[in-house]
Amino acid sequence: MASTTQLPTTPAALPQPVTTRRRPPKLGRSRPNFLGGLGGWLWLAIIIVPVYYVVITSLKNQAGFFTSNPMLPPAEPTLDNYKLVLENDFAKYFTNSLIVTVGSVVPALFVAFMAAYAIVRGKGKFLSWTNNVFLLGLAIPLHATIIPIYWMITKAHMYDTLLALILPSIAFAIPVSVLILSNFMRDVPNELFESMRLDGCSDWAMMWRLALPMTKPAVITVGIYNALHVWNGFLFPLILTQSPDTRVLPLSLWTFQGEFSVNIPAVLASVVLATLPLLVIYVVARRQLLSGLTAGFSK
Amino acid sequence: MSATTTTPPRAPAAKRATDTRRTLEKGPSGWLAVPALAFFMLFAILPLLGVLFLSFTRWDGLGEIKLDGLSSWNTVLADPVTGNALLVTAKIMFFSFIVQAPISLLLGVFTAASQKYRAALAVLYFVPLLLSSAAVAIAFKALLDPNFGLGPGLGLPLLAQDWLGNSDLVLFVVVFVIAWQFVPFHTLIYQGGVRQIPASLYEAAQIDGAGRIQQFFNITLPQLKYTMITSSTLMVVGSLAYFDLVFVLTAGGPGYSTRLLPLHMYLTGFKANDMGAASALGVILVVIGLALALFLQRLGGKNRNASQLEGA
Numbered sequence: 001m002a003s004t005t006q007l008p009t010t011p012a013a014l015p016q017p018v019t020t021r022r023r024p025p026k027l028g029r030s031r032p033n034f035l036g037g038l039g040g041w042l043w044l045a046i047i048i049v050p051v052y053y054v055v056i057t058s059l060k061n062q063a064g065f066f067t068s069n070p071m072l073p074p075a076e077p078t079l080d081n082y083k084l085v086l087e088n089d090f091a092k093y094f095t096n097s098l099i100v101t102v103g104s105v106v107p108a109l110f111v112a113f114m115a116a117y118a119i120v121r122g123k124g125k126f127l128s129w130t131n132n133v134f135l136l137g138l139a140i141p142l143h144a145t146i147i148p149i150y151w152m153i154t155k156a157h158m159y160d161t162l163l164a165l166i167l168p169s170i171a172f173a174i175p176v177s178v179l180i181l182s183n184f185m186r187d188v189p190n191e192l193f194e195s196m197r198l199d200g201c202s203d204w205a206m207m208w209r210l211a212l213p214m215t216k217p218a219v220i221t222v223g224i225y226n227a228l229h230v231w232n233g234f235l236f237p238l239i240l241t242q243s244p245d246t247r248v249l250p251l252s253l254w255t256f257q258g259e260f261s262v263n264i265p266a267v268l269a270s271v272v273l274a275t276l277p278l279l280v281i282y283v284v285a286r287r288q289l290l291s292g293l294t295a296g297f298s299k
Numbered sequence: 300m301s302a303t304t305t306t307p308p309r310a311p312a313a314k315r316a317t318d319t320r321r322t323l324e325k326g327p328s329g330w331l332a333v334p335a336l337a338f339f340m341l342f343a344i345l346p347l348l349g350v351l352f353l354s355f356t357r358w359d360g361l362g363e364i365k366l367d368g369l370s371s372w373n374t375v376l377a378d379p380v381t382g383n384a385l386l387v388t389a390k391i392m393f394f395s396f397i398v399q400a401p402i403s404l405l406l407g408v409f410t411a412a413s414q415k416y417r418a419a420l421a422v423l424y425f426v427p428l429l430l431s432s433a434a435v436a437i438a439f440k441a442l443l444d445p446n447f448g449l450g451p452g453l454g455l456p457l458l459a460q461d462w463l464g465n466s467d468l469v470l471f472v473v474v475f476v477i478a479w480q481f482v483p484f485h486t487l488i489y490q491g492g493v494r495q496i497p498a499s500l501y502e503a504a505q506i507d508g509a510g511r512i513q514q515f516f517n518i519t520l521p522q523l524k525y526t527m528i529t530s531s532t533l534m535v536v537g538s539l540a541y542f543d544l545v546f547v548l549t550a551g552g553p554g555y556s557t558r559l560l561p562l563h564m565y566l567t568g569f570k571a572n573d574m575g576a577a578s579a580l581g582v583i584l585v586v587i588g589l590a591l592a593l594f595l596q597r598l599g600g601k602n603r604n605a606s607q608l609e610g611a
Contacts, residue, residue: 043420051438068447115335133339135340140585140588140589253434
């Protein structure tokens with residue numbers, strides 16, 4: 001679209017932004033900001049109290065839940081709730097979530113990467129139009145399309161299958177993936193592509209041997225971003241699946257809540273179990289995950 | 300890119316060189332974008348047209364789809380619940396914006412600074428990002444229980460209200476839970492924005508003797524203009540998508556007091572089995588979303604995209 005405005009004035013202008021990007025401003029080294037600190041700790045309390053409550057309650061037995069102080073940890077912590085959740089097909093729902101997430105994110109990344117490469121490296125009306133379609137996709141509340149999607153999926157006899165969740169999830173992951181990947185791909189110096197081209201490389205080869213290695217962090221980042229969305233997605237499973245065989249984790253939380261409505265500790269144990277995989281990823285790959293969430297927005 | 304400035308050919312000898320330049324400039328084939336485009340057209344753009352088409356039909360979700368003119372639109376527009384859903388959506392959009400925007404901005408500035416304890420706090424701030432809306436809703440449902448939740452736990456009767464059953468309070472509870480879930484994401488955006496502000500601006504201001512508050516208003520805020528537009532757009536357009544959280548937390552109740560437009564659409568289509576009316580509501584949802592997004596982008600000026608890419 002604005003291809004004229006992004007022409008660098010000098011070749012040296014290209015790598016420059018990378019060096020200036022992540023320098024935290026040294027805010028007031030002079031005296032500590034007590035008010036800011038107070039606000040910071042207050043917000044921490046707001047964030048932590050619900051998390052704390054969920055964890056301690058999930059370790060209480062049902063009698064303990066009704067009799068003990070709700071905000072104190074249980075006198076005799078028990079893992080029975082976790083056992084109950086695990087015995088109620090948790091593994092199946094977990095596997096379903098995993099299949100849907102991997103099945104959506106990998107193809108979405110693949111096609112979005114190719115599209116981003118074409119949009120950044122290519123020229124012409126078709127590609128700029130394509131880019132605009134994806135940008136438009138970011139502005140539309142795509143939830144509004146659930147009824148026609150339900151219609152299409154039932155027509156295609158895919159209702160209540162995991163594929164019914166995968167196909168729209170791929171489509172809905174594409175706009176943001178293309179946006180973020182193309183933002184990063186613009187940072188790859190043009191000279192590298194030119195020299196590979198002069199060596200006789202095809203675009204297909206340049207894409208996988210140059211563009212992919214150069215944007216690998218961005219690809220991982222986008223992958224995590226999409227995985228988080230698909231893993232936590234609720235609306236598609238709600239309208240496109242029905243049976244326990246195709247149930248994914250977020251939906252299972254909701255049905256657990258219906259089935260064990262009196263057994264709050266068990267319901268909360270299912271919340272902990274469903275979040276645990278993401279918590280592990282957060283602990284291991286916090287930087288990637290956080291940059292994944294902001295990439296393309298504040299970059 | 301830079302090749303465009305050197306193209307004018309002078310001698311015939313240079314012709315072959317310009318030919319290779321030309322193929323260079325042509326770039327990769329548009330076919331590479333086709334798979335992504337096809338997926339997106341099939342499952343996003345086509346349904347977008349489908350929702351318009353279905354709004355002129357009668358369909359219960361199972362049987363035949365019958366063309367029915369404007370009757371779905373008449374039903375939807377005459378139904379007071381639609382007006383109420385629009386009002387609830389507008390209220391939640393407004394309140395969740397005025398709650399989330401300042402908190403996210405301040406937390407973004409707070410966590411962007413170099414102090415170690417702030418970095419440690421930030422690690423915990425971002426935990427809600429991991430939770431699904433269903434998980435957040437279930438957790439708050441338990442926490443807000445007047446008998447076994449936060450109120451009795453802390454011995455504060457004030458907190459032991461029937462938060463989700465009181466139609467005067469429930470809207471604000473929803474706004475609070477939305478803020479709890481989404482402030483971390485916007486904090487992250489603001490944190491990224493603050494970190495891009497050149498440190499030299501602050502150094503110059505300190506030499507001029509500007510205090511912390513002056514620096515905030517004269518440097519941080521103006522420099523965050525585009526970040527604010529991005530974050531606000533996502534916040535406002537995103538508030539049209541608070542479906543799952545509210546669905547699990549209140550299911551739109553008590554009564555119709557938290558029945559947002561997307562929830563109203565879902566319940567009309569999949570519970571009342573009136574897909575025609577639900578599609579009409581879907582069209583309204585799309586129109587509102589697009590109008591808001593365009594309006595907010597206008598605020599930012601036309602060069603926003605280009606300047607953001609350059610500033611990256």
